[in-house]
Amino acid sequence: MASESIGGTHQAEADRLIAPGHDLGTITDRISEIVLRRKTPKGWWVGFAIAFCVMQLLLIAMGYLLFVGIGVWGPNVPVGWGFDIINFVWWIGIGHAGTLISAILLLLRQEWRTSINRFAEAMTLFAVACAAFYPIFHTGRPWVAIYWLLPYPNTMGLWPNFRSPLIWDVFAVTTYATVSALFWFVGLIPDLATLRDRATSKPWKVIYGIFAMGWRGSAKHWHNYETAYLLLAALATPLVVSVHTVVSFDFATGIVPGWHATIFPPYFVAGAIYAGFAMVLTLAIPLRKFYKLEDFITLKHLENMAKVMLATGLIVAYGYMCEAFFAWYSGVDYETYMIKNRMLGPYWWAYWLLILCNVVAPNLLWAKNLRTSVPFLFGISFVVSTGMWLERYVIIVTSLHRDFLPSSWGMYQGTVFDWAAFIGTLGLFVTLLFLFVRFLPAISIAEMRTLYVKEGEDRA
Amino acid sequence: MKDHGPLHGIMAEFHSPDEVVEAAQRVHAAGYTKVDAYSPYPIEALTEALDLHKSHLPKIVLAGGIFGFLAGWGLEYWAAVIEYPMNIGGRPHFSWPAFIVPAYETTILFAAFGAVFGMLALNGLPQPYHPVFNVPGFALASRDRFFICIESRDPKFDPEGAKQFFASIGARAVSEVEH
Secondary structure (H helix, E strand, O other): OOHHHHHHHHHHHHOOOOOOOOOHHHHHHHHHHHHHOOOOOHHHHHHHHHHHHHHHHHHHHHHHHHHHOHHHOOOEOOEOOOHHHHHHHHHHHHHHHHHHHHHHHHHOOOHHHHHHHHHHHHHHHHHHHHHHHHHHHOOOOHHHHHHHHOOOOOOOOOOOOOOOHHHHHHHHHHHHHHHHHHHHHHHHHHHHHHHHHHOOOHHHHHHHHHHHOOOOOEHHHHHHHHHHHHHHHHHHHHHHHHHHHHHHHHHHOOOOOOOOOOOHHHHHHHHHHHHHHHHHHHHHHHHHHHOOOOOOOOHHHHHHHHHHHHHHHHHHHHHHHHHHHHHHHHOOHHHHHHHHHHHHOOOHHHHHHHHHHHHHHHHHHHOHHHHOOHHHHHHHHHHHHHHHHHHHHHHHHHHHHOOOOHHHOOOOOOOHHHHHHHHHHHHHHHHHHHHHHHHOOOOOHHHHHHHHHHHHHHHO | OOOOOOEEEEEEEEOOHHHHHHHHHHHHHOOOOOEEEEOOOOOHHHHHHOOOOOOOHHHHHHHHHHHHHHHHHHHHHHHHHHHOOOOOOOOOOOOHHHHHHHHHHHHHHHHHHHHHHHHHHHOOOOOOOOHHHHOOOHHHHHOOOEEEEEEOOOOOOOHHHHHHHHHHOOOOEEEEEEO
């Protein structure tokens, strides 16, 4: 290892992806025990109960919306898109880190991804589930919206308009949700077999057995399995890039100043990864602490994630710079006005808070001692999540609220039901994560075995 | 189906990846052809030792991708040009640049279906019952043990001979796999 020359054994310790003292058996036992132990820890019940209560807000918000109508939310002319789209883009963006970790880092042979890919993928699925609420419910009456969202032969003889980016979005997001779920499930199959073989109670043996589908770890199985996994990663890579690109098209193809910019696709994709890694950190830090997984999710993992956040944060900052530059260099009155209004208009606080969260804060990660401080990383992950929410708020609200004619200007605030729906999806997200860590292995056992053997070979 | 007698095969247990790979090489060299190995994680050397043919999965994925592209593009063409032509902003009915995005997504979707369902089909999964699970201790194949099974459909198969052969190459335990 190259580290020998710089810091000797101390450096080598810091580079480890699995703490010393483990073997194939202990890795299997340590991770499967979290799921298979009979007694659910008290802390789990407390956390789950809180999340479950918060989730009820979603039920109330959506129930009231369906009962009364879309008017219970804030959006109105000129701001026709509000919290619904802000939250949709925010959640979808968060999902991207999961696919990046599981697919792109796999193709790039970044072995440190192994202990975080499973729950990052779960996070993707749950984030997409949360995101899906908004576009479906912002139609007001989802049961009649289906015919202009999905192409199916209906009695009215209507078909969706495939020239619209909103339809592209439907295709991109549903494909993304499906492929992410498949990728996650394929990764789970060998671990479900491990749980089936190690479960002591009959009902759990049967349940895990059904989902393991008879997996027996045969060389022939692994051979096809590895090919499938690699191909899925290769398919998920262009997919994940396309999803946020298409989401950005929802804006970029419109002629609204502040939306109509060619920088949008790359800047949205980078922002998605940036927000997603922040969420992975938000989840990984308590997970490794409460389940004592520091042996598998080491400081090196956290530092690497911080580095990805720093890099993507800088790309996002470049995006903000480009927006300002385009507005000035184009010389178009509307564009210039838009950026001035964004910085100094009634929503100035949102813009500058966004700059603070997404441009200033990530630069602290240049410092190694901050990058390796767990409490600091936990704190900054919340700052980044807030910043990315504000980014969508700024893009959507400040671009729309000053229409081309001053007579159609307006202001936008989220109503109590906007907030209830948003906080409710946070509850849904956390509830699903609690169920996930209770019933499925949060770290891929089979891949950790491979990593263990590889690390042993590298050391030898 | 041909009756292979009461046995599925003879199974040998090994304790390390190096042991099992070496044993697999010996089994292959001894001329056994219907052999399978079981391990808790994928071992490339084991696949090579058993001389498994190349996976057909990439072809299935390619077929899935091509089907997905044609299906997506065809759906768009049929809906926008034939079944429900609409003048939207004066654009041609066949506005192909706009059709790229949904077709791109369906290509990926069906290729992924090909990868997942193709893998399951090639592996014969789901399979509710398999005789290897009758072997005592086989549950450890998903923890830290390695197994090789010479199956009874092998032309060279002879239960006693296979047992002795496994003993001679250092198996930790040898057992009969009953149907």
